[in-house]
Amino acid sequence: MGDDLMSKKKPSFPISEKLNAYLNEYSRNIKIPIFYEDLLRFSGSIVVYDEDDNDTLWLRVYYNEFEREEIDYALKKVYSILISDGNDDILQYLSVDTIDFCTFGNSQPFRIKVRNVLNDNFTYFYIKKADASRIYGLELEHMLSPYNLNYLVHKDTLIEEHIAGIPGDVFIKEYLPKCTEFQKSQIAKEFVKFNERCMIRLLGDMRSYNYVFVVTPDFDHVVYKVRAIDFDQQNYEGRLKIYRPQFFKENSTMVELVRSKLLKTSINQYKVEERSIVAKRILNSIEQLGDLLECMKDDHISKSEYVESLKMEIFNFTNDLQFKRATNMGEVLIAAIDFIKRNYEDVNMTRLMQ
Known part of the structure; x- marks a missing residue:
């Protein structure tokens, strides 16, 4: 890692x-x-x-x-x-x-x-x-x-x-140990959602110093959110692990927190929630997002061997042929966006027909 x-x-x-x-x-x-x-x-x-x-x-x-x-x-x-x-x-x-x-x-x-x-x-x-x-x-x-x-x-x-927040490495070292057990559960949930969001849109290198914790007092508790602050590693590397913050050793404390605080069923629930929210955002910005992806499809933003390894790894993970057919990183991301959107629409269609 x-x-x-x-x-x-x-x-x-x-x-x-x-x-x-x-x-x-x-x-x-x-x-x-x-x-x-x-x-x-x-x-x-x-x-x-x-x-x-x-x-x-x-x-x-x-x-x-x-x-x-x-x-x-x-x-x-x-x-x-x-x-x-x-x-x-x-x-x-x-x-x-x-x-x-x-x-x-x-x-x-x-x-x-x-x-x-x-x-x-x-x-x-x-x-x-x-x-x-x-x-x-x-x-x-x-x-x-x-x-x-x-x-x-x-x-x-x-x-x-500037994106305001407490740098992840500082928060993990100085603030997390002082949090209540309830707060730690909430932080674990937010890290799962953050991890899922990075993977969906292929944002890499989310080591602890590349994201921040945003801490907001609410009327009866404190709300914790995790957000990225570094975007250099968008669609560049060739391994899926790089787009999943859980695999960096700098995030090992967060991974252990998730394991200790959340049941497997809860983790899966939070992943589904995040995928659904991202799917809604995709549909709400479909025209502008389409324009951006068209730019990316015609652009050179990675190495050909990285494109090949990443698309095949995601294909083996999803069995979606659109990944296998991708010829550049723009097309890999288009396949990822389509995959999330299709699954969301299929689930909603199933609900309507019940």
């Missing part, structure tokens, strides 16, 4: 003309005043440590005074476009507090902290080098998960709003 499941490093795939047209059609493509490469011109950096003096793998970067003023203005403008209507009126109330750079992982993002000087509220957004895999992952998450995602693309630059 764990790292030995993954190939060495996924390459970044360029945005095709067809995907670019899709982004235009659905208002994701918009002109912005700064590019990823502009932020690479920093003149110095220091390591960012957490409150326990551990290296966070982020570097706080600095720019010479002549460039910093121009970069600050451009970043505030990007924030206004991402969060609001792009109006310059709010820029006077914004401050770019920090710019951090991460060399860990595929996307090597910049993390921008923007503060409202009137009330000291702050938020983050990210600037990354655009990668077709990640954009497909973001769009599929937006359509097929419970969560809406806010992001923009311009040429080879990707802007993403």
Whole structure:
């Protein structure tokens, strides 16, 4: 389990003309005043440590005074476009507090902290080098998960709003042991649903630091949800296990929690529930999803040997010939979406005829 499941490093795939047209059609493509490469011109950096003096793998970067003023203005403008209507009126109330750079992982993002000087509220957004895999992952998450995602693309630059939550590895180590037995049961249920959702839409590499726990107080209890924050590994790897978070060693504590808290019948019930919810989302976004899958079908986002191994593994699992006939990762995902949709419609038709 764990790292030995993954190939060495996924390459970044360029945005095709067809995907670019899709982004235009659905208002994701918009002109912005700064590019990823502009932020690479920093003149110095220091390591960012957490409150326990551990290296966070982020570097706080600095720019010479002549460039910093121009970069600050451009970043505030990007924030206004991402969060609001792009109006310059709010820029006077914004401050770019920090710019951090991460060399860990595929996307090597910049993390921008923007503060409202009137009330000291702050938020983050990210600037990354655009990668077709990640954009497909973001769009599929937006359509097929419970969560809406806010992001923009311009040429080879990707802007993403911060996804709030407690990182999975931190939650498992520091928060989970303090949870009540009832809360642990709820968390186990959510992990089963998250695991199923990732497998259905073929989102890979959900190790504990690639998802977060969203904790929401309700009127009589606390609600826990699990959501992905990294989408680079959409439809790339050739083994089905990589699309199932339960097989990563970083999630072994969660797997044990599921085993200890849930009966097999409950696990199966939660899987069916999640498949049904995803099927409804597929039907509700059928036109846009179809447009996205058409882009993916004509795109090159994986290796031919990965396509071959993944489609045959899923074919052996489902006996659905559509997987066997797939020639690229887009067609593998189309087969997966069709499989879920067909099963949902068949079950509903059976109910109607009873």
